[in-house]
Amino acid sequence: MKHISDLPDTIPIFPLPGALLLPRARLPLHIFEPRYLLMLEDCMKTSARLIGMIQTRELPASHGRGEPKLQAIGCAGRLTGFSETEDGRYMVTLSGVSRFRVREEVSGVTPYRRARVDWHGFERDQGGAEEDAGFDRAGFMDLLHRFFDSMDLSTDWDSLAEADEELLINSLSMLCPFSPEDKQALLEAPTLITRRETMVTLIEFALRGGTSEEIMQ
Known part of the structure; x- marks a missing residue:
């Protein structure tokens, strides 16, 4: 575990709507855009090897063209897996280290975006796995089955049944077809318990035919 003082103040930023990374989780990425290929090459030259995954906020129609604005909070991952295809694309894996707040x-001069970030407030991200003492696995799995059936999704149910609470909740937060706004809410959940509660709310609304806008009201 690194202390927040050991983490860099400035990191490269990879804005990718719908792609969620959480602490202690792994996110596979397929990189092919030239500016992000350069970002990976630069990242591998650093000791931290961190890349900040972050959602974007849509620009209003009157804003015109330009880079989309960033959400306030993202999650940095350490580059832990890397392979190159014959046509020059990269298959990489980021392992979640800590959330951050964009300063x-x-x-x-870099074509990719960078940000000064603040790691304070997310010290718990670098500790051991969180537990959810009140987790009703049977009830949650029943709800999840109904959600996957409604969305015509398939998964390895045996692996989900055996996964510990944090791996189960965080993996589903990353993999389920929630909107970028919903995934941002899951990212910003302060604890595993609140993340699970947020996910249950999202699933229940989806099963009722609700929308993210209704949840926010």
Whole structure:
């Protein structure tokens, strides 16, 4: 476990709507855009090897063209898996280290985006796995079965049944077809318990034919 003082103040940012990374979880990525290929090459030259995954906020129609604005909170992952295809694309794995809050974007010569970030407030992310003492696995799995059936999704139910609470909740948060706004809410949940409660709310609304806008009201 690293102390927050050991984490860099400035990191490369990979804005990817719908892609969620959480602490102690792993996110596979397929990189092919030239500016992000350069970002990976630069990342591998650093000791931290961190990349900040973050959601974007849609620009209003009157704003015109330009880079989308970033959400306030993202999650940094350490580059732990890397392979290159014959046509020059990268298959990589990021292992979640800690969430961060964006202080400001950094202008510079790199074609990819970078930001100064603040790690304070997320010290728990670098500890051991969280537990959910009140987790009703049987009830949750029943709800999940109904949700997957309604969405015509398949999964390895045996593996889900054996996974510990954190791996189960975080993996589903990352993999389920929630909207970017919903995934941002899951990312910002302060504890595993609140993340599970948020997910249950999202699933229940989806089963009732509800929308993210209704949840926010």
